[in-house]
Amino acid sequence: xxxxxxxxxxxxxxxxxxxxxxxxxxxxxxxxxxxxxxxxxxxxxxxxxxxxxxxxxxxxxxxxxxxxxxxxxxxxxxxxxxxxxxxxxxxxxxxxxxxxxxxxxxxxxxxx
Numbered sequence: 001x002x003x004x005x006x007x008x009x010x011x012x013x014x015x016x017x018x019x020x021x022x023x024x025x026x027x028x029x030x031x032x033x034x035x036x037x038x039x040x041x042x043x044x045x046x047x048x049x050x051x052x053x054x055x056x057x058x059x060x061x062x063x064x065x066x067x068x069x070x071x072x073x074x075x076x077x078x079x080x081x082x083x084x085x086x087x088x089x090x091x092x093x094x095x096x097x098x099x100x101x102x103x104x105x106x107x108x109x110x111x112x
Contacts, residue, residue, distance in 0.1 A: 004065045009080035016088040023091050028099070030090030039086045046082040050074035 023029040051072040053059045061075055069076040 002062075002065060004067075005061070005075065005077035006067065006080075009077055009084075012084045012088075013080060016084045016091065019088055019091040019095065023094055026095070028094045028097070030094045035087060035090050038090075039083065042082045042086050043079060046079055047071050047074060050078050 020029070050059070051074050054061075054073045061078075066075040066077055071079070
């Protein structure tokens, strides 16, 4: 009867997937290499800081609502928000940026 953390994550990840698909349809996608590099950094930082916050008791999770898979003491579900932000925000930015100004590799800087 209770919504699990994965159920909640699926809502956010579905929105991100829709943004990415829309970007491919209109040929306006972020620079995926930069998104990947950012994701690596953000996921490492999420692992460090989430483990600290959980270890000191700042954040707690209902054990009945998590998968039981952990990175340290952080449930794996906790990383979905970082992934959603790292992929979703650049995808949205590429969709909302006027053509030729930041989508794909056409962007040459503000003075171009």
